[in-house]
Structure formats: structure tokens, C-alpha cells
Amino acid sequence: KKSWLNPTINPMTLALTTFSLMFLLGLSGLTFHRTHLLSALLCLEGIILSIFIAFSLWVLQISS
Template identity: 65%
Template sequence: MVFILITTFFIALMGLAFHRTHLLSALLCLEAMMLTIFIGMAMWPNNLTPSMLMAPLIMLTLSACEAAMGLSLMIATARSHGNDNLKALHLLRC
């Protein structure tokens, strides 16, 4: 099971590294990485102390916030530039 989780994480990482044209594909790869980490943390509760049992839930909450911020950034660039290319994000700098 550990091998599958590590493989899934690195496939998502390679997808993030190689598919850098559209923001939506980058967000999907980031979400796959976060979901893999969440599954890994939730599968081994014996390794966690009682104070760390909420860590997977907190990480999942932060992942949802990251997805919401990424989607709002994608909507802002799509409205202003008409596409979701990552090169358009360089134009948002002040």
C-alpha cells in the first residue's frame, strides 16, 4: 500500500512538473498530491498520538481552501485574459 501511495504522489508531482500550460491541470495535480497525503495520513492512525488524530482533517480542510483559492484565481484570469494559461499569471503582478 505504501508503494501505491508513493507512486501516486510522484505521478502527480511529475504531472505538475511537465504539464505547466494550463492552470486547471496544475490545480488537478496539486489536488491529487494533497489527496494522496491525506489518504496516507488517514491509513496509519496507530502511528499518530491522540493529539495528532485531527491532523488528517486539518490537512483536508487546508486542501479545500487551497482548491478554492486556486479556482478563484483561475476564474479571475479567465475573465480578464480569456484563457487559463499559466503564462497569463505573470501579467497579474503589480
């Protein structure tokens, strides 16, 4: 019987998937909340943070 939690999943893949979803969520928030400046700035901050973390993880993956 197979478990729903597969131990062979690469943690880096899971992290990059999480930050990709974070980026898309920020982008969709920016799309739908353009009328309010504060909401748009928070969405932009989330987008930039997800890009920074994803690139940091990418560099760590390449260097190891």
C-alpha cells in the same frame, strides 16, 4: 515452486507504496503541465489527496 503472489506481503506496505507512487505521479504531472492551470490544479489535487490518504493510513497503523 514459489508463487509470484507472496502472501507474506503486508497490505499496509502495498497501500503506502501505491500512495507514494500516486504522489510522485501527481508531482511529475505538476512539473510537466505547469502551463495549463486546470491540469496543474488537477495534479495538485492528486498530490493533496495522496498525502491525506497516506497520513490517514499511517495514523491507523500507529493506533492499532
